[in-house]
Amino acid sequence: MDPLKAKYxxxxxxxxxxxxxxxxxxxxxxxxxxxxxxxxxxxIEAGKVCNHFGFINKGSVRYFHxxxxxxxxxxxxxxxxxxxxxxxSFVKREPANNYIQALEDTELILIxxxxxxxxxxxxxxxxxxxxxGRLIAExxxxxxDDRITAFITQSPEERYIKLLESGRDxxxxxPQHYIANFLGITPVSLSRxxxxxxx
Amino acid sequence: MDPLKAKYxxxxxxxxxxxxxxxxxxxxxxxxxxxxxxxxxxxIEAGKVCNHFGFINKGSVRYFHxxxxxxxxxxxxxxxxxxxxxxxSFVKREPANNYIQALEDTELILIxxxxxxxxxxxxxxxxxxxxxGRLIAExxxxxxDDRITAFITQSPEERYIKLLESGRDxxxxxPQHYIANFLGITPVSLSRxxxxxxx
DNA sequence: TGTATTTCTTATCTTAAGATAACGTTTTCT
DNA sequence: AGAAAACGTTATCTTAAGATAAGAAATACA
Numbered sequence: 001m002d003p004l005k006a007k008y009x010x011x012x013x014x015x016x017x018x019x020x021x022x023x024x025x026x027x028x029x030x031x032x033x034x035x036x037x038x039x040x041x042x043x044i045e046a047g048k049v050c051n052h053f054g055f056i057n058k059g060s061v062r063y064f065h066x067x068x069x070x071x072x073x074x075x076x077x078x079x080x081x082x083x084x085x086x087x088x089s090f091v092k093r094e095p096a097n098n099y100i101q102a103l104e105d106t107e108l109i110l111i112x113x114x115x116x117x118x119x120x121x122x123x124x125x126x127x128x129x130x131x132x133g134r135l136i137a138e139x140x141x142x143x144x145d146d147r148i149t150a151f152i153t154q155s156p157e158e159r160y161i162k163l164l165e166s167g168r169d170x171x172x173x174x175p176q177h178y179i180a181n182f183l184g185i186t187p188v189s190l191s192r193x194x195x196x197x198x199x
Numbered sequence: 200m201d202p203l204k205a206k207y208x209x210x211x212x213x214x215x216x217x218x219x220x221x222x223x224x225x226x227x228x229x230x231x232x233x234x235x236x237x238x239x240x241x242x243i244e245a246g247k248v249c250n251h252f253g254f255i256n257k258g259s260v261r262y263f264h265x266x267x268x269x270x271x272x273x274x275x276x277x278x279x280x281x282x283x284x285x286x287x288s289f290v291k292r293e294p295a296n297n298y299i300q301a302l303e304d305t306e307l308i309l310i311x312x313x314x315x316x317x318x319x320x321x322x323x324x325x326x327x328x329x330x331x332g333r334l335i336a337e338x339x340x341x342x343x344d345d346r347i348t349a350f351i352t353q354s355p356e357e358r359y360i361k362l363l364e365s366g367r368d369x370x371x372x373x374p375q376h377y378i379a380n381f382l383g384i385t386p387v388s389l390s391r392x393x394x395x396x397x398x
Numbered sequence: 399t400g401t402a403t404t405t406c407t408t409a410t411c412t413t414a415a416g417a418t419a420a421c422g423t424t425t426t427c428t
Numbered sequence: 429a430g431a432a433a434a435c436g437t438t439a440t441c442t443t444a445a446g447a448t449a450a451g452a453a454a455t456a457c458a
Contacts, residue, residue: 065352073352088341097348120330130329131319137336142287144343149296151350152383153264153272155446156415176436184351189415191437354416355445374405388445390407 001107003034006057010109013055013081017139018132024125031115037061037102043084044100049093050086052110057081059106060169062178065098072099074181079169083136084108103174156185157193200306202233205256209308212254212280216338217331223324230314236260236301242283243299248292249285251309256280258305259368261377264297271298273380278368282335283307302373355384356392 007029011020020028033052037043037059044050046066061084063076075098078084089096090113111119119125120133150159160183163171170179177187185193206228210219219227232251236242236258243249245265260283262275274297277283288295289312310318318324319332349358359382362370369378376386384392 065348067352075348075351087337088344091337092341127326127329130326130333134329134333134336137333137340138286138290141336141340141343142291144340144347145287147347148343148350149264149274151347152274152380153266175434177434181351186416187436188417188438192414195437376405385446386406387408387447391444394407 001034001036006034006107006109009057010055017135018128027124031111031119033110035108035110037106039102039104041102042099044086044096046097046099047095050089050096051113053090053116054084055109056084057107057109060103060173061100061106062103063098063100074178077170077174151184156183159183160193200233200235205306205308208256209254216334217327226323230310230318232309234307234309236305238301238303240301241298243285243295245296245298246294249288249295250312252289252315253283254308255283256306256308259302259372260299260305261302262297262299273377276369276373350383355382358382359392
């Protein structure tokens, strides 16, 4: 990973949430950690407290839950230039109930919880970081809202069609059995829906 | 409604999100609007932009979506001492896709979007309000996260049992056919689940 | 109080989803 | 290149959910 390019990219994708002047940016940069995950490596595992808030510079990750019988259930995906964390665990400081795993070799820029608290508390960045945190949380709140609305107002088939229409990377880059869980159904069921739609 | 008591109650329930000194509180109070809704009145209707963030001092509300065929689908409930808004619409300044309706005579303390922006921009309250907004959004993000996890990892029956165990007011105070939608199923289906569980 | 409305359950029928297994294909790994 | 693992589809069987209608019980209301 090239930290210089990664930082530049990060700064650009932070724009909607926080715009830093040079001074602030320099300070913000001192809190960054650059981490690479090999395919199948974990960013977080259930039972552990998630200590980092991440930005995906390159690659993709899968969020999943482990059922009692050992099967895993995919909850979400994130791709390059998106943020990533086991939010609830990160925010509440409690053990995560999910795993986040790299689906390909992935480059991350991380901010630790401790760093975040320091920035929130510091004179120079505090106000801006509160706003950053607010805008990020609001952004994801809206995404989650859409997701819940889809679950209560649409059938699995309708949800799949919406996903098709959305043109998101998910369909192109994710195995179908992961997408199935994401839609709240089994892989077999998704395969049947696909067949039905073809007609 | 007694605005004095309502303000006192609001301040108490804001504690986890924002603690104001007397000065700040006095200023914050100048932005409050006190509104009462009669049973079945709407706080927001689909198609309109939600201009207020509310606190329920007394009463309860139901969030619902209107399907194409005119049936309504309940998405959520909020009770006294909880916050309430059509968040996505409020945050993104776009028309709401849902309705929020009073289920009984309800007392609200509202902050308009404009007031919120003024407070966020003001010297005295800005920093604190950013934090307030962040903590509120994070709080609801966690709730939504749980809800989505339930949809992808649990069966309707399991979701109902969890709701039973949670001891939330929903079961005691809401008609069953509203709860059914909330769980992502039809009222008939919930009735069958209840019967099954009784055995 | 009496009527209307809402709410919940039950029954029937239809449709779809879950569980499981088998099979061919593709991908991964060494 | 060859073996192993992962992936997607299909078939069968079972179970549960949706749609619809009817009726009883509870509630609202005028």
